[in-house]
Amino acid sequence: xxxxxxxxxxxxxxxxxxxxxxxxxxxxxxxxxxxxxxxxxxxxxxxxxxxxxxxxxxxxxxxxxxxxxxxxxxxxxxxxxxxxxxxxxxxxxxxxxxxxxxxxxxxxxxxxxxxxxxxxxxxxxxxxxxxxxxxxxxxxxxxxxxxxxxxxxxxxxxxxxxxxxxxxxxxxxxxxxxxxxxxxxxxxxxxxxxxxxxxxxxxxxxxxxxxxxxxxxxxxxxxxxxxxxxxxxxxxxxxxxxxxxxxxxxxxxxxxxxxxxxxxxxxxxxxxxxxxxxxxx
Amino acid sequence: xxxxxxxxxxxxxxxxxxxxxxxxxxxxxxxxxxxxxxxxxxxxxxxxxxxxxxxxxxxxxxxxxxxxxxxxxxxxxxxxxxxxxxxxxxxxxxxxxxxxxxxxxxxxxxxxxxxxxxxxxxxxxxxxxxxxxxxxxxxxxxxxxxxxxxxxxxxxxxxxxxxxxxxxxxxxxxxxxxxxxxxxxxxxxxxxxxxxxxxxxxxxxxxxxxxxxxxxxxxxxxxxxxxxxxxxxxxxxxxxxxxxxxxxxxxxxxxxxxxxxxxxxxxxxxxxxxxxxxxxxxxxxxxxxxx
Numbered sequence: 001x002x003x004x005x006x007x008x009x010x011x012x013x014x015x016x017x018x019x020x021x022x023x024x025x026x027x028x029x030x031x032x033x034x035x036x037x038x039x040x041x042x043x044x045x046x047x048x049x050x051x052x053x054x055x056x057x058x059x060x061x062x063x064x065x066x067x068x069x070x071x072x073x074x075x076x077x078x079x080x081x082x083x084x085x086x087x088x089x090x091x092x093x094x095x096x097x098x099x100x101x102x103x104x105x106x107x108x109x110x111x112x113x114x115x116x117x118x119x120x121x122x123x124x125x126x127x128x129x130x131x132x133x134x135x136x137x138x139x140x141x142x143x144x145x146x147x148x149x150x151x152x153x154x155x156x157x158x159x160x161x162x163x164x165x166x167x168x169x170x171x172x173x174x175x176x177x178x179x180x181x182x183x184x185x186x187x188x189x190x191x192x193x194x195x196x197x198x199x200x201x202x203x204x205x206x207x208x209x210x211x212x213x214x215x216x217x218x219x220x221x222x223x224x225x226x227x228x229x230x231x232x233x234x235x236x237x238x239x240x241x242x243x244x245x246x247x248x249x250x251x252x253x254x255x256x257x258x259x260x261x262x263x264x265x266x267x268x269x270x271x272x273x274x275x276x277x278x279x280x281x
Numbered sequence: 282x283x284x285x286x287x288x289x290x291x292x293x294x295x296x297x298x299x300x301x302x303x304x305x306x307x308x309x310x311x312x313x314x315x316x317x318x319x320x321x322x323x324x325x326x327x328x329x330x331x332x333x334x335x336x337x338x339x340x341x342x343x344x345x346x347x348x349x350x351x352x353x354x355x356x357x358x359x360x361x362x363x364x365x366x367x368x369x370x371x372x373x374x375x376x377x378x379x380x381x382x383x384x385x386x387x388x389x390x391x392x393x394x395x396x397x398x399x400x401x402x403x404x405x406x407x408x409x410x411x412x413x414x415x416x417x418x419x420x421x422x423x424x425x426x427x428x429x430x431x432x433x434x435x436x437x438x439x440x441x442x443x444x445x446x447x448x449x450x451x452x453x454x455x456x457x458x459x460x461x462x463x464x465x466x467x468x469x470x471x472x473x474x475x476x477x478x479x480x481x482x483x484x485x486x487x488x489x490x491x492x493x494x495x496x497x498x499x500x501x502x503x504x505x506x507x508x509x510x511x512x513x514x515x516x517x518x519x520x521x522x523x524x525x526x527x528x529x530x531x532x533x534x535x536x537x538x539x540x541x542x543x544x545x546x547x548x549x550x551x552x553x554x555x556x557x558x559x560x561x562x563x564x565x566x567x568x569x570x571x572x
Contacts, residue, residue: 012478013378016378019369020373023370024385024389027391027392027449028391031403033414034402034403037406045412046412047412050412094302098295105289107292108282108286110292110296113296113299116304116308117300119308121503124507127507127528127550127557128307128310128311129531130535130546131309131314132306133535134310135306135309151306151307154307159299184292184295185291209394213395213398216509230396231396234396235514245406245409249403249406252402252403259395260395262394263390264387267390270394271390271454271458274454275455
């Protein structure tokens with residue numbers, strides 16, 4: 001019986017792995033193709049004789065892209081880091097501070113605050129393009145880091161990641177501290193934050209990844225090379241003379257690698273963040 | 282009541298930063314946009330009050346109507362493809378015999394952490410009619426590939442496919458987490474009743490996933506209706522408006538072609554917001570009723 005089952009399983013196992021592997025190839029191939037295209041000598045890029053495995057590897061396109069005066073990639077990179085790290089800090093700190101009182105204490109009006117935070121999910125930056133443009137300019141934040149960081153710090157999903165986690169913590173922990181006469185700051189600092197560390201890491205990662213990828217807000221706010229992050233820098237390659245698709249893909253590769261690396265190194269936290277944020281989201 | 286408020290004064294201090302931040306940088310801009318949609322606004326000047334003229338203007342504009350339809354088609358098409366593929370992948374990956382589960386999960390998730398700008402350029406290059414690798418592959422199978430981005434009948438579908446590539450892993454992770462909550466006894470009982478795996482999928486898995494899939498539909502709607510950079514980079518709404526979305530329409534009215542028609546743009550933004558809100562409330566209602 002057992003033996004027979006094992007045999008009949010073989011074809012379905014083959015079908016299963018075929019689907020999984022083909023899907024993985026469809027997902028992964030574009031990355032391979034992007035990187036390979038940037039590593040070919042440029043005369044072998046624009047040819048209909050497509051080489052899946054290049055005959056020759058060359059770092060020429062990176063040398064050209066990195067030395068292009070119209071396209072200060074190093075600067076773009078630094079800007080991306082500043083914007084992503086800055087908004088991550090603000091998002092995570094504000095979410096963590098508010099999560100404890102909203103999840104655990106009976107605060108009059110707390111429900112309204114919760115609703116207001118979650119409702120912002122229906123107003124993503126793309127929906128209020130001009131509203132944000134006007135606001136940033138009237139606050140004199142046009143073409144500044146804070147002008148990009150502040151709108152990007154509004155990310156209710158991160159709040160939900162921390163909030164949902166705090167809700168699930170065993171009540172005894174903070175109630176015991178309360179009975180011992182600890183005040184709200186002590187409970188937050190010594191009980192809630194240490195216990196919520198996994199959720200805070202997840203929230204920070206998700207926040208960093210989404211701010212790094214964002215194009216719309218920086219495109220709206222930044223006005224010159226010294227302020228553009230990589231996501232905007234990549235699109236400028238199109239409007240700059242003499243820049244080829246290969247160079248655009250080179251910038252795209254530089255834009256892509258950091259988030260992929262961060263994700264691969266921390267995938268466990270990213271996955272739990274995605275699922276805890278989506279429970280009640 | 283007043284005493285509770287006073288006792289919780291520290292709580293208010295903790296809640297204040299996030300509330301102020303979200304009010305200023307998310308709620309205020311939408312109110313501002315709402316106000317602007319009733320004015321003949323040019324750049325930063327509010328201009329004269331015009332009532333519903335902006336709304337009437339865009340609703341009667343065939344170009345906007347096309348953008349409206351495109352946004353909905355794009356969203357609906359993406360939802361169907363993505364939810365079917367991600368459900369199938371997560372059920373397969375969740376099979377007890379599968380090895381290298383994390384490896385597959387990580388691979389499928391890569392596009393989720395890839396910038397839409399990079400995604401768009403990669404695919405633009407792969408879709409290229411002359412040097413593109415997609416048509417080369419199709420050629421090997423004896424199929425004459427279409428002009429993915431310049432054929433008005435195909436372009437929107439091409440974008441849906443890229444969107445599916447980008448998002449499938451995200452929904453797969455959510456569905457998988459909920460699959461793991463289903464009691465194994467339910468499958469054992471079904472197996473004893475002689476149900477095949479396909480049967481088990483339709484009788485056990487799918488009904489228990491209804492709430493989750495409802496939530497996914499909601500997340501899809503909010504995320505896909507706001508799609509901007511994908512379209513902006515790949516097609517700029519072309520060819521001939523075939524991929525124009527509400528978001529790109531909003532952008533072009535305000536910042537493209539030197540028109541600076543902020544009032545019209547604001548009205549289009551508000552319609553997009555209303556669309557998101559209506560769909561969110563509907564699917565929210567459905568989730569609450571089911572779950």
